[in-house]
Amino acid sequence: QSEQKWRTKWDEAKSFATTQDSTREKYYVLEMFPYPSGRIHVGHVRNYTLGDVVARYKTAKGFNVIHPMGWDAFGLPAENAAIENNRHPAEWTHENIDAMRAQLKTMGLSIDWSREFATCDPDYYRHEQAMFLDFLERGIAYRKESVVNWDPVDNTVLANEQVVDGKGWRTGAPVERRTLNQWFLRITDYAEELLTEVKKLDKWPEKVRIMQENWIGKSQGLQFKWTICHPEHSEGSLNGGIDSSASPQNDILGEIEVFTTRPDTLFGASFVALAPDHPLSKELAGNKEGFEAFLKECQSTGTSEEAIAQADKLGFDTGYTATHPLLGREVPIYIANFILMDYGTGAIFGVPAHDQRDFDFATKYNLPILPVISSCHPEHSEGSQAGDRDSSASPQNDILSEAYLGDGHLMNSQWLDGLTIEEAKAEVIKRCEANNTGKGVTQFRLRDWGVSRQRYWGCPIPIIYCDDCGVVPVPKDQLPVELPKDISFDKPGNPLAHHPTWKNCACPKCGKDATRETDTFDTFFESSWYQFRYCDPRNESLPVAKDKAAYWMPKNGGVDQYIGGVEHAVLHLLYARFFTKAMRDCGYVDCSEPFTGLFTQGMVTHESYQDENGKWLFPSEVIKEGDTAKHAETGAPVKIRGIIKMSKSKKNVIDPQDIIDTYGADAARLFILSDSPPERDLEWSEAGIEGAWRFINKLYRVIIEVKDALPTDKPENFTEEEQKLRAIAHGAIDGVANDIEKFQLNKAVARIRELSNAITGFKGNASWAQREAIEILIRLINPMTPHLAEELWAELGHTEMLTATPWPVADESLLKTDTIQIGVQVNGKVRATITLAADASKDTAEQEALKAQGVIRALEGLQVRKVIVVPGKIVNVVAG
RNA sequence: GCGGGUGUGGCGGAAUGGUAGACGCUGCAGACUUAAAAUCUGUUGUCCGUAUGGACGUGCCGGUUCAAGUCCGGCCACCCGCACCA
Numbered sequence: 028q029s030e031q032k033w034r035t036k037w038d039e040a041k042s043f044a045t046t047q048d049s050t051r052e053k054y055y056v057l058e059m060f061p062y063p064s065g066r067i068h069v070g071h072v073r074n075y076t077l078g079d080v081v082a083r084y085k086t087a088k089g090f091n092v093i094h095p096m097g098w099d100a101f102g103l104p105a106e107n108a109a110i111e112n113n114r115h116p117a118e119w120t121h122e123n124i125d126a127m128r129a130q131l132k133t134m135g136l137s138i139d140w141s142r143e144f145a146t147c148d149p150d151y152y153r154h155e156q157a158m159f160l161d162f163l164e165r166g167i168a169y170r171k172e173s174v175v176n177w178d179p180v181d182n183t184v185l186a187n188e189q190v191v192d193g194k195g196w197r198t199g200a201p202v203e204r205r206t207l208n209q210w211f212l213r214i215t216d217y218a219e220e221l222l223t224e225v226k227k228l229d230k231w232p233e234k235v236r237i238m239q240e241n242w243i244g245k246s247q248g249l250q251f252k253w254t255i256c257h258p259e260h261s262e263g264s265l266n267g268g269i270d271s272s273a274s275p276q277n278d279i280l281g282e283i284e285v286f287t288t289r290p291d292t293l294f295g296a297s298f299v300a301l302a303p304d305h306p307l308s309k310e311l312a313g314n315k316e317g318f319e320a321f322l323k324e325c326q327s328t329g330t331s332e333e334a335i336a337q338a339d340k341l342g343f344d345t346g347y348t349a350t351h352p353l354l355g356r357e358v359p360i361y362i363a364n365f366i367l368m369d370y371g372t373g374a375i376f377g378v379p380a381h382d383q384r385d386f387d388f389a390t391k392y393n394l395p396i397l398p399v400i401s402s403c404h405p406e407h408s409e410g411s412q413a414g415d416r417d418s419s420a421s422p423q424n425d426i427l428s429e430a431y432l433g434d435g436h437l438m439n440s441q442w443l444d445g446l447t448i449e450e451a452k453a454e455v456i457k458r459c460e461a462n463n464t465g466k467g468v469t470q471f472r473l474r475d476w477g478v479s480r481q482r483y484w485g486c487p488i489p490i491i492y493c494d495d496c497g498v499v500p501v502p503k504d505q506l507p508v509e510l511p512k513d514i515s516f517d518k519p520g521n522p523l524a525h526h527p528t529w530k531n532c533a534c535p536k537c538g539k540d541a542t543r544e545t546d547t548f549d550t551f552f553e554s555s556w557y558q559f560r561y562c563d564p565r566n567e568s569l570p571v572a573k574d575k576a577a578y579w580m581p582k583n584g585g586v587d588q589y590i591g592g593v594e595h596a597v598l599h600l601l602y603a604r605f606f607t608k609a610m611r612d613c614g615y616v617d618c619s620e621p622f623t624g625l626f627t628q629g630m631v632t633h634e635s636y637q638d639e640n641g642k643w644l645f646p647s648e649v650i651k652e653g654d655t656a657k658h659a660e661t662g663a664p665v666k667i668r669g670i671i672k673m674s675k676s677k678k679n680v681i682d683p684q685d686i687i688d689t690y691g692a693d694a695a696r697l698f699i700l701s702d703s704p705p706e707r708d709l710e711w712s713e714a715g716i717e718g719a720w721r722f723i724n725k726l727y728r729v730i731i732e733v734k735d736a737l738p739t740d741k742p743e744n745f746t747e748e749e750q751k752l753r754a755i756a757h758g759a760i761d762g763v764a765n766d767i768e769k770f771q772l773n774k775a776v777a778r779i780r781e782l783s784n785a786i787t788g789f790k791g792n793a794s795w796a797q798r799e800a801i802e803i804l805i806r807l808i809n810p811m812t813p814h815l816a817e818e819l820w821a822e823l824g825h826t827e828m829l830t831a832t833p834w835p836v837a838d839e840s841l842l843k844t845d846t847i848q849i850g851v852q853v854n855g856k857v858r859a860t861i862t863l864a865a866d867a868s869k870d871t872a873e874q875e876a877l878k879a880q881g882v883i884r885a886l887e888g889l890q891v892r893k894v895i896v897v898p899g900k901i902v903n904v905v906a907g
Numbered sequence: 908g909c910g911g912g913u914g915u916g917g918c919g920g921a922a923u924g925g926u927a928g929a930c931g932c933u934g935c936a937g938a939c940u941u942a943a944a945a946u947c948u949g950u951u952g953u954c955c956g957u958a959u960g961g962a963c964g965u966g967c968c969g970g971u972u973c974a975a976g977u978c979c980g981g982c983c984a985c986c987c988g989c990a991c992c993a
Binding site: 059061062064099102103104175176184185186187188189190234235237238241242244330331332333334335336337338365369383384387473474476477479480481482549550551554592593594595596597598599601602629630632669670671672674675676701702703704706707708709710712714715717718719721722724725728773774776777778779780781784848849850851852854855856857859860881884892893894895897900901902903904905 | 908909910911912913918919920921925926929930931932933945946960973974975985986987988989990991992993
């Protein structure tokens, strides 16, 4: 319709261009910027509509709002497109950006487009190269060996996403693990700060704070040493080879450093286990029969924690034993596939009775299960407790079916018996520290951030390797290290490494021939600091000028409202928090926390389908028949994979452009805000968009019809009908505002519809009160359907656009009510409703309640025992 | 496997421990129309009853409370994340 007209007017008036203005309070609204996949999807529409409502609302509330947009432009899909369609990633990406920008613009978002940038632009990534060099200098960046998924056929590194059921997605070859030298950022140095600060982010959803806390995973524990021994009685011929290798006189072969968060269960230890890639593993089992095969099996599991945790428990008996540091008992040393080298010391002692993984392992390898925690106190009679925990209450008699993880007191543990778990932990740590076998330590689950990627379409890591000088940073005046434009994807593997000349350069130190780092940064690198770049997007010498950062992202507050999908609850948000602190420590900014307020929207989900070969199908390719489905063309059976997150790779993405084209941006926006609460998942369906469209048309029609008849002068007195309408309208002002502040936009829409119903249902002559209500409605709906609101506002004779019009102010005197209706319950069941004066006393309420017909009927044959009156809420008559 | 979340009519959902189902979608009935669409009016949790009315009802089992969708304990189902998808 006429939506384009208003977008042009906003552009001409530069309505959304923001400038620094120290006289006004700033408000920074940011939605997670999109990856330019080609077309916007419903998730984008939801995300940017939410942000736009906030931005327009806060503008009306008088804030100096910054609401920018850009492109998270590096990433794997561009390379996949390059391989599949023989397109250059840059070309593909820029075309996508152009297409998506045009699409976003049709949504009528209040975005300051003058701040737009793409992260693949050298003017953007030169700054992160410079920051990386600073990180290197400060010791935040370092290099170490790390494991990757390796496709042995393509000779290429695979992303976890490219590993399907343990096989390479293109070759189908079983994936192996490879070790590469890679760059890391010391996020673990910030673990403590990241943890304490996240607890203070009170404008973040609690669930995200909890997820981050758990991810950082601070735990107190004991790190202590077990001595490695020969088994006293070498069992049969199994381990025949051992004796020859070490001196037969001395049983002590070394020590294993073990970390545990459960030192209290020390007496329940029945084995020690090492990570497969633990240095001692090779030493103890290196020449054993079957070890190679075992290692190979371990390496066939993917590198993701999920894959490792869900793999069947596998162990390899080294034939050695470890001596219990406090008990002198010997337990076997295993190498186990579920031990992670990255956590703790890469070695554990297993307590099968009180850890489920250890339990599964012990059951499989026939190791003893020794319960040391009893769920009942030792002073009480044992075994008397009934219920499903009795197996652990009297553990000696029963065979445990699972590990006992609950609370309780120590038993079977000599000098720990009777202590609580916490007391026992402290006691064990004390003893170990006293006899110098161990110490209490703090461990974090958080691992350092590996930022190296063996890919072309990312920011080059500004490092040069020289045979003589070693690792040499690229001098800052030589930045940016730009990606070569001519690139070939003919060979699998890292295209940059295959480029004939790009990596050749002179060593900045000695001038000799040297080689560039061909790895590029993880794309989370770009998205970790873009919130700063919007504040000063054209600055050539710095990521962001200090004064601009100080205004928009000051010390005590960053982005006021950040909005994006829950799927980013941990990784992106944690990396961005870390990066901000690292930037602060390098002197770029004063800000410590990038996102003061966070809202995580739910995912947009849709039905998804896979054919028998596991290939994803578009919903349009599928015909549903009750609970089964078949391919529309071939008729082959299709697997219904349920309602899952829309994702391009799963082909269940819906194109919202059709909806915008058919119904207009306002209808699309209103629809997406209407029903589902924003934090909840939204299952896509066509139904409902019509409703939004009808509502918009009706509103327009009704207002255009009456507008000329509405008086412009406020009368002295109002009729009862008019006062009723005014009360609803004024009540909606703060109601909608509160809903928006609390992101309950579905309720805000419902409230607006109630007001609309009151206006269209108004019985009486055209009056000023109607005009008042209509104008309030228009101003309240403006953040949601801005084109409609501007149009109607102009139709009502206003010359100033709504983008420059403040939020209305409610007349408090209209919000009071004289009478209220409350329910009366008899024994908790509602039997009547009574009408009372708003300030009625408890006694009055009780008397009125007992007079109500429904109450009298319900009390027949009963005696009133008690009457509970909750003023303004309810009366409950307790009778029996 | 571990961490986090969600579960309320035919559907999306609303409800500071206090009248469950606001607001909307769908359906049904009616008005207007030659007809259809659009629009307007009414109605729409289930069951019993002609009706006044009553019983049941917020994933399941149990508990606390005068009162539980809401709080507590135990389950079930589904969804998200798990460090190289973004």
